[in-house]
Amino acid sequence: MAEQREMKEKNPWHSAVVILITVLGITAIVALVTTAVLQNKPLLQKYKYGIVLDAGSSHTAVYIYEWPAEKENDTGRVHQKHICKVLGPGISSYSHSPELAGESLRTCMKQAERFVPIRRHRETPLYLGATAGMRLLSMENQNVCDQVLGSVEKVLRSTPFSYQGARIISGQEEGAFGWITINYLDDRLKQGSGTTGALDLGGASTQITFATNQEGMGESAENTVTFRLYGNDYILYTHSFLCYGKDQALKKTLAQQAQVGNSSVLDPCFNEGYSVDRNYSSVYSSPCIMAGKPLETGYSFTHIGKGDASQCQQAIRRIFTNPGCNFSRCSFNGVYQPPIQGPFGAFSAFYFVMNFLNLTSDSLEGTREKMERYCSTPWHQIKQQHPGVKEKYLAEYCFSGNYILSLLTDGYKFTSETWSTITFIKKISGSDAGWTLGYMLNLTNMIPAEAPDSPPLPHAGYVTLLLFISLVIFVIFLFSVKSLWPRCTTQTQII
Numbered sequence: 001m002a003e004q005r006e007m008k009e010k011n012p013w014h015s016a017v018v019i020l021i022t023v024l025g026i027t028a029i030v031a032l033v034t035t036a037v038l039q040n041k042p043l044l045q046k047y048k049y050g051i052v053l054d055a056g057s058s059h060t061a062v063y064i065y066e067w068p069a070e071k072e073n074d075t076g077r078v079h080q081k082h083i084c085k086v087l088g089p090g091i092s093s094y095s096h097s098p099e100l101a102g103e104s105l106r107t108c109m110k111q112a113e114r115f116v117p118i119r120r121h122r123e124t125p126l127y128l129g130a131t132a133g134m135r136l137l138s139m140e141n142q143n144v145c146d147q148v149l150g151s152v153e154k155v156l157r158s159t160p161f162s163y164q165g166a167r168i169i170s171g172q173e174e175g176a177f178g179w180i181t182i183n184y185l186d187d188r189l190k191q192g193s194g195t196t197g198a199l200d201l202g203g204a205s206t207q208i209t210f211a212t213n214q215e216g217m218g219e220s221a222e223n224t225v226t227f228r229l230y231g232n233d234y235i236l237y238t239h240s241f242l243c244y245g246k247d248q249a250l251k252k253t254l255a256q257q258a259q260v261g262n263s264s265v266l267d268p269c270f271n272e273g274y275s276v277d278r279n280y281s282s283v284y285s286s287p288c289i290m291a292g293k294p295l296e297t298g299y300s301f302t303h304i305g306k307g308d309a310s311q312c313q314q315a316i317r318r319i320f321t322n323p324g325c326n327f328s329r330c331s332f333n334g335v336y337q338p339p340i341q342g343p344f345g346a347f348s349a350f351y352f353v354m355n356f357l358n359l360t361s362d363s364l365e366g367t368r369e370k371m372e373r374y375c376s377t378p379w380h381q382i383k384q385q386h387p388g389v390k391e392k393y394l395a396e397y398c399f400s401g402n403y404i405l406s407l408l409t410d411g412y413k414f415t416s417e418t419w420s421t422i423t424f425i426k427k428i429s430g431s432d433a434g435w436t437l438g439y440m441l442n443l444t445n446m447i448p449a450e451a452p453d454s455p456p457l458p459h460a461g462y463v464t465l466l467l468f469i470s471l472v473i474f475v476i477f478l479f480s481v482k483s484l485w486p487r488c489t490t491q492t493q494i495i
């Protein structure tokens with residue numbers, strides 16, 4: 001041993017080599033860790049875009065979505081960048097001058113050109129989906145309906161985006177894509193956890209959609225939609241009630257109260273003191289109100305408010321027909337509906353109305369009481385209390401609140417117990433609840449049927465593990481070369 005030590009001490013190259021190996025070892029470990037960290041560092045984010053136009057019965061809205069360019073399949077990453085509300089009515093209202101339907105979209109499409117970076121324009125998909133207003137127009141006059149779609153198509157084709165088509169979506173699609181939107185935004189699809197049902201109240205139609213177990217769904221194939229998303233199978237119950245959106249329901253309720261020839265209609269669904277002259281043709285100008293349509297609708301009448309919530313509910317109940325149920329259970333109008341399975345998210349007009357009436361967190365009984373109070377408040381007082389609110393919306397809140405109550409309880413059979421499973425929502429994580437996002441995710445295949453393979457460790461875990469292993473190797477290395485190091489103490493002894 002003493003000889004060996006002597007040899008080492010005599011050979012100056014030996015210590016130099018050990019030092020060199022140590023330095024190289026440390027450098028290699030530092031280089032390894034630095035490369036791993038840099039390699040896994042998120043790159044400067046680049047985005048992709050998609051545009052969907054919601055051509056509704058009451059208005060059109062342009063939604064611009066954005067997502068990281070390199071992670072298209074990563075659910076929860078697409079978000080709403082901008083919404084532009086088109087001025088004027090929905091495209092179905094341009095039946096007398098179809099060319100203006102397309103023109104009405106120009107301002108919002110110019111805005112979209114500014115929100116999507118120029119280098120992305122050509123590759124950005126652009127879709128237009130028309131809902132209940134156009135469904136009704138196609139029932140009334142297919143030719144005019146085609147002209148309106150042709151007019152919007154012409155304008156959308158002239159934009160720099162990648163135009164993918166303008167079409168009328170079915171009520172089933174509207175319901176199912178609304179369900180996908182809210183569950184995608186809640187990140188429930190990727191987690192494979194329980195889902196949230198979707199309640200959508202538009203101007204001309206309303207949709208109810210929820211996941212249900214297979215039992216009983218064989219009863220009505222037209223109400224069944226199946227999806228496989230992220231490796232999970234979903235069986236959805238969905239139904240769209242055409243003519244039961246807020247605006248058409250109002251017309252229906254008014255029409256069954258009005259008797260042509262009467263110069264006035266006393267309406268419990270409008271506040272006392274409200275009085276407006278209307279033409280009968282405005283009430284009957286819809287394919288939703290065929291029955292009882294008089295031959296002569298040129299008369300006018302004075303629409304007078306009476307402000308009585310209970311009577312209003314009775315009037316509303318009469319627009320739900322009860323032709324008998326050919327299934328084990330029904331909602332209304334003889335339509336099959338399995339037992340409701342919450343929780344539910346209620347959006348569009350469900351939210352606008354309940355939010356205005358401050359009814360988003362009340363019990364069913366509390367909601368009824370507040371509606372009684374709101375409807376019995378005189379019209380002049382309502383106007384005084386809400387000076388900034390659009391008068392058309394303000395005048396209709398007594399009807400709208402009672403309609404929502406009636407639709408949810410008499411129609412969909414929510415009870416005092418299940419009422420609390422409904423959350424009234426407008427946005428989730430900054431994106432509007434509605435069918436448009438689900439529609440785009442589906443058409444761009446951004447939700448895979450199978451769960452994508454993910455690395456066994458998240459990025460932070462991977463880097464930590466790498467550092468730890470490098471440290472362990474380094475310590476082992478130090479111990480292994482320790483015996484070879486020149487020993488100062490021994491040297492001193494020798495000297």
Ligand SMILES: Nc1nc2c(ncn2[C@@H]2O[C@H](COP(=O)(O)OP(=O)(O)OP(=O)(O)O)[C@@H](O)[C@H]2O)c(=O)[nH]1
Pocket residue numbers: 055056057058059090131132133201202203204205206245246247348349352353356393
């Ligand atoms: N009170 C209130 N009502 C609104 C507001 N915005 C829209 N509405 C009304 O709410 C109802 C539903 O609006 P949307 O969800 O846009 O419905 P839509 O797409 O036009 O109708 P559908 O074609 O049936 O889907 C319509 O009666 C609108 O007039 C708002 O800010 N406040």
